[in-house]
Amino acid sequence: MTTSPLLDIQDLHLAFDGFEGRSQVLDGVNLSVQPGETLGIVGETGCGKSVLARSVTRLLPMPPARITAGTVRFDGADVMAMDRTALARLRGTGVSMIFQDPMTFLNPVFSIGQGMADVIRAHDTATGRRARPRFQARQRAAELLAAVRLPDPGGLLDRYPHELSGGQRQRVLIATALSGTPRLLIADEPTTALDVTVQAGVLRLIDDLVRASNLTLLLISHDLGVIGALCRRIAVMYAGTIAEDGDATLIFARPRHPYTLGLLAAVPDLARPEHRARPIPGHIPDLLHPPPGCRFHPRCPMAVTRCGAEKPVLREVDGRHVACHRAEEVAPERAIAA
Known part of the structure; x- marks a missing residue:
């Protein structure tokens, strides 16, 4: 018995209008995520991964962004048709995001406690409850900081973002993202700005939190190692399209x-090392x-005349979905051939 997808994106086309014309950033994206699934979206910088993620909660400025076709549904509800109240409820309590640059998303003039308390109280209001008193919001913030394994969470509440290390700031963002008890967690390049040892700790933390809370995870990265460490399913994006989508072990x-x-x-x-x-x-x-x-x-290297004339559609090949006219002819040996 199959369950309905928690997130369902169908034939999504998105463009950006600019001085030079219209950029077709997403070109017919189809992607579904089941409850409890861990999906990694991988691809080169500029392939549309972050744009797709922000489309889920309508965080893109419209205009210049413009949805020209397709639908985004969360738990059956049409995200594009949501009014301001429904959208506020969706953000944080339905879907929450971890961004890649903490200094961009942590207000430098607010202490950690002030910033987190404001978010927690905003979630209260969005769900129709009366905002809890600020001291209770600070207590909840301290609990969340402890949950992401930050030492002295009470003391951290009165510190400012510039006083924390990059890894600490990223954990504060993770704690803030969890403050609304979301069902879907979107992590957009969460370790890009961190060194390798700190990166490993943050990835272990995200993995543990997802397992402990039975969260659905959508992880975005250009790093195949990061995707492989956390995700059981992979969607490969190229230039605003899904190239391949399936079980991570099978695709690797x-x-x-x-x-x-x-x-x-x-x-x-x-x-x-002989294979460069x-x-x-x-x-x-x-x-x-x-x-x-x-x-x-x-x-x-495998392109034929048909490839330049006809857009391939996602179809099932060898246990996954592939958008390639010659998918049956692709073999791993081609990737390591001299």
């Missing part, structure tokens, strides 16, 4: 899209004038 072992092969070939293999990392030639296309057909075909 037997990718069926040339772009996925390219991403894996670009990762250094420390166990086999090979970057994907070329670059992401100009989305003001995207190429016809498959958006990856100008960089694809």
